[in-house]
Amino acid sequence: MTSSIYTPDQALLHALQSEEGLEGGVRTLYREHYKVVRAYVLKNSGQEADSEDIFQEVVVTFIDLVRQGKFREESSVSTFLYSLARHAWLNQLKKKGRDRIREEKYEGDREKEDRHAAQVMKDSEAMKVLMGVVHRLGDTCKKILIGFYFEKKSMKELLGVVNYDNEQIIRNKKYKCLKQLEEWVSGDPTLADHLRSILSYE
Amino acid sequence: MDYLDGVLEGPALAAFEAKLEEDSHLRAEAEKLKKVRDAVKRYGLRQKVSTIRAEMRSDERAVPSAKLRVIRGGRWWVAAAVLLVVAVGLYQYYSITAGGLYEQMYQPYAAPATRGQGTANEIEKAYREKEYELVLAEVDHLSSPGVQDYFYAGNAALQLDNYGKAIVDFEKILEIDRRNGSHTFEEAAEYYLAVSYLAAGRVRDALPLFERIHSNPRHSYHDNVGRWRLQQLRWLRSRQ
Numbered sequence A: 001m002t003s004s005i006y007t008p009d010q011a012l013l014h015a016l017q018s019e020e021g022l023e024g025g026v027r028t029l030y031r032e033h034y035k036v037v038r039a040y041v042l043k044n045s046g047q048e049a050d051s052e053d054i055f056q057e058v059v060v061t062f063i064d065l066v067r068q069g070k071f072r073e074e075s076s077v078s079t080f081l082y083s084l085a086r087h088a089w090l091n092q093l094k095k096k097g098r099d100r101i102r103e104e105k106y107e108g109d110r111e112k113e114d115r116h117a118a119q120v121m122k123d124s125e126a127m128k129v130l131m132g133v134v135h136r137l138g139d140t141c142k143k144i145l146i147g148f149y150f151e152k153k154s155m156k157e158l159l160g161v162v163n164y165d166n167e168q169i170i171r172n173k174k175y176k177c178l179k180q181l182e183e184w185v186s187g188d189p190t191l192a193d194h195l196r197s198i199l200s201y202e
Numbered sequence B: 001m002d003y004l005d006g007v008l009e010g011p012a013l014a015a016f017e018a019k020l021e022e023d024s025h026l027r028a029e030a031e032k033l034k035k036v037r038d039a040v041k042r043y044g045l046r047q048k049v050s051t052i053r054a055e056m057r058s059d060e061r062a063v064p065s066a067k068l069r070v071i072r073g074g075r076w077w078v079a080a081a082v083l084l085v086v087a088v089g090l091y092q093y094y095s096i097t098a099g100g101l102y103e104q105m106y107q108p109y110a111a112p113a114t115r116g117q118g119t120a121n122e123i124e125k126a127y128r129e130k131e132y133e134l135v136l137a138e139v140d141h142l143s144s145p146g147v148q149d150y151f152y153a154g155n156a157a158l159q160l161d162n163y164g165k166a167i168v169d170f171e172k173i174l175e176i177d178r179r180n181g182s183h184t185f186e187e188a189a190e191y192y193l194a195v196s197y198l199a200a201g202r203v204r205d206a207l208p209l210f211e212r213i214h215s216n217p218r219h220s221y222h223d224n225v226g227r228w229r230l231q232q233l234r235w236l237r238s239r240q
Helices: A007-019 A018-044 A048-067 A079-096 A100-112 A115-136 A139-150 A153-157 A168-185 A190-199 B010-022 B025-073 B074-097 B096-107 B119-130 B133-141 B147-159 B164-179 B186-199 B203-215 B226-237
Strands: none
Touching: A007 A048, A007 A079, A007 A168, A007 B203, A018 B025, A018 B203, A048 A079, A048 A115, A048 B025, A079 A100, A079 B119, A100 B147, A115 A168, A115 B025, A115 B203, A139 A153, A139 A168, A139 B025, A139 B074, A153 A168, A168 A190, A168 B025, B010 B025, B096 B186, B119 B133, B119 B147, B133 B147, B147 B164, B147 B186, B164 B186, B186 B203, B203 B226
16 A cells, blocks of 8 residues: 555544544544543543543544644644643643642653644643633523534524524624623633733734 | 624625734734634534533443343343343454454445446446456556546455455545545445455454444445444454
């Protein structure tokens, strides 16, 4: 075989980019890569629940990265996910104030480690804070915004999701919901800092 | 908002972009809204991932917990039935082989009555007449075979149990399609490539393709990859 375009990694990346392939792709990520991350977290003073949280964050971040065309494919999916998980767990340990011993150990590696993964997880941390603001929205706002921006539903399709009379009302509501989010973020100095940190990275 | 939603185009888009260039306040506002929109997207993605994970965990737990509940009922015959189910399940789990699944999933491609012109007709004719060696020889002699030629060659190779050759041919089709941005024979090639991987014992390579076909109801071969078949493939892969 000279030029295989469908290595398992490529098939996975291809699946993650489409709506139809997303579920299969996520299942593959969990089936093939969760065990390694779990073992790593458990070995480094984490619990089962920690490894679930960390891996979910890694999966979401990774898919987002792939969909934005920002996964550089310089390393295998497996290596990159592991690297993301390490940085995610290090960030978590820092938050818990339990990183003193480990930081030295990681710091040496980090010079060689993929700096891209470190930056991606830093960005992901800030994004997580913004997602906390999205969580504060009412159900209708969430249904409209997620339906439109993530599920890519048309205004007509959204009529079947929320109880409004016509598409224009949904369009107006969508604007108000987004504006509400933006105002919450701008009105909170901490959140605004998080937003700035993401914008400055880009 | 139209700019943010990506529906602005042509002169309207150019005019808005020019305005963004001039107005730093507007630019900052647009950037903030974009980030908030990205947070919404990622929130939706996280919900989706969380749902899929919950389903996976529920699938993992479903069988053992159901068995425990029944045995606690204290009826020996129920326990015996459960044991039988477990025995059948274990038998199913350990008796699956790549070759066995290949036999069940492989359906020889039937060439349509008429298709194409010239050389392709010769290849089709040879394929229809089950002259599979001839198909391979014909395609081998072409200076630049097309996707249809590779497709017949791949299927001829499968008929001759030459799985390595079939894999190369079907991969070539997907490579050409990707390069040209076309979809000719794409779905059929995906299915037969997956089947060829299976025949060659490369379950790890076959599974993502079968999963993709299964998860796309519009895929031409979607009905060939049912939930049970996929489960068998996953078991097989877990044993490797």
